[in-house]
Amino acid sequence: MSLIPSFFGGRRSSVFDPFSLDVWDPFKDFPFPSSLSAENSAFVSTRVDWKETPEAHVFKADIPGLKKEEVKLEIQDGRVLQISGERNVEKEDKNDTWHRVERSSGKLVRRFRLPENAKVDQVKASMENGVLTVTVPKEEIKKPDVKAIDISG
Template sequence: MDLDSPLFNTLHHIMDLTDDTTEKNLNAPTRTYVRDAKAMAATPADVKEHPNSYVFMVDMPGVKSGDIKVQVEDENVLLISGERKREEEKEGVKYLKMERRIGKLMRKFVLPENANIEAISAISQDGVLTVTVNKLPPPEPKKPKTIQVKVA
């Protein structure tokens, strides 16, 4: 059989397509990444700096406090996540319109160096989660060391 035959050309073409498809799949974002990116884009937040703390206010309407997580990853990344779930459908009741968003809500914030990750509090009220991260006290300035000069 000749290497220029249609069969070999077709097989070679299929092998080239498989390599391209495999490479594209390896470079494609994962479903988890896409889901998290959408959740972050759909979760509005405000960040304030106070003299002694940082305050993060995140809109989480309809999310029960038990479905909210506040975590610190990699020692300096504040991760706030939650999930708004659909209400259980009752017998004989159906949606005519469904516009309110359900699903995952998430935000990540890189904390400044002076954030005290051991002093974080979170309160959920009226659909807004308020996370307060206290600041570490400023380091004391180093005092100059005095060396006594001896007389020889």
């Protein structure tokens, strides 16, 4: 068991992931203001799981509150998967009194460099109950031709 996941909040940090293109913010947990406001940080830092199966690379992103039409999925520079979207601040009525505002708004952009075995022309995506699932099939590994040779004697 590695010490890294427990040190970084129980999840692998993208700073150690050579395929992640996200910027690591070493000051994100400090109590002073950063470049992201507190109300936007939850949406902007959307968590994405990436697993590799024998057949594909599968990404799952929690994007609650967005419709599939509000999420943009692109392959850039031939091998970079980009997931983006935006949740706008809810319109306020002058007569409303807010007691608590916890839902986040802002822009979401996550990028992942896909490995060489990814079939970027066959990417499929679906969204259900606020979870975006992106499946990137993998190239089949060609098994080398094996020819049996009889041993005489």
